Amino acid sequence: AEQVPPPFPIPAGEGLFRVGSAEPLGRGGLNIRMLSEAYQNTVDGVGEGTAVTGQFAAGIGLANILDFTLSLPVMFDIAGGLTKYGSGDLVTSFKLGFPGQFPAGFYTGFEVAIAHPFGFKGDQVLNIRSFSRQEREVAARLLFDINRETIGLRLNLGYLAQSGIRSTGLTFGGGVEVGRGQIFTVTAEYSTEPNLFGGSTNRAVF
Numbered sequence: 001a002e003q004v005p006p007p008f009p010i011p012a013g014e015g016l017f018r019v020g021s022a023e024p025l026g027r028g029g030l031n032i033r034m035l036s037e038a039y040q041n042t043v044d045g046v047g048e049g050t051a052v053t054g055q056f057a058a059g060i061g062l063a064n065i066l067d068f069t070l071s072l073p074v075m076f077d078i079a080g081g082l083t084k085y086g087s088g089d090l091v092t093s094f095k096l097g098f099p100g101q102f103p104a105g106f107y108t109g110f111e112v113a114i115a116h117p118f119g120f121k122g123d124q125v126l127n128i129r130s131f132s133r134q135e136r137e138v139a140a141r142l143l144f145d146i147n148r149e150t151i152g153l154r155l156n157l158g159y160l161a162q163s164g165i166r167s168t169g170l171t172f173g174g175g176v177e178v179g180r181g182q183i184f185t186v187t188a189e190y191s192t193e194p195n196l197f198g199g200s201t202n203r204a205v206f
Helices: none
Strands: 030-043 047-063 066-079 082-087 090-099 106-116 137-148 151-162 169-178 186-194 200-205
Touching: 030 066, 151 186
Parallel strands: none
Antiparallel strands: 030 047, 047 066, 066 082, 066 090, 090 106, 106 137, 137 151, 151 169, 169 186, 186 200
């Protein structure tokens, strides 16, 4: 399971699974998104288990180039007949997105995100992962989009500037979306950020 969630909210407007988009919602735009992810685990002295996270996010366009997004995870762990469940930390962000002059489908953006340590902090017998970071996290990233008819490319380059439980450092995300605006869409992405152990957490989603 993820020992610490990514420092940015899940994309509530344009974007992929974790990789964000520079394209803004526009003034008055509103989008709500839900997604889930699950990981298999082996817990010492307990046995096989599963960690499930449901993500709920909402984004609103405050201006033509400015979005506000909030994201809240609901977490559920089970192993050996034991369970642990509760909410994770609330993540909020402000994003500026600007369309490029050439090519027409090119966007650049800048996002600042804050993770607020409001997640469940109670002690339970099962402890696969912490539901709260315990302290505030602050991160920022640059976003780049290139859209061509039904194909979109997304690149994110950021920095985790403040954290009480893991090292600060660079974050990266990149992905492609095939079938933009169609009934069926295929996406692939890769992302990485610092983890608890001084290394990095890498994700590949297809």
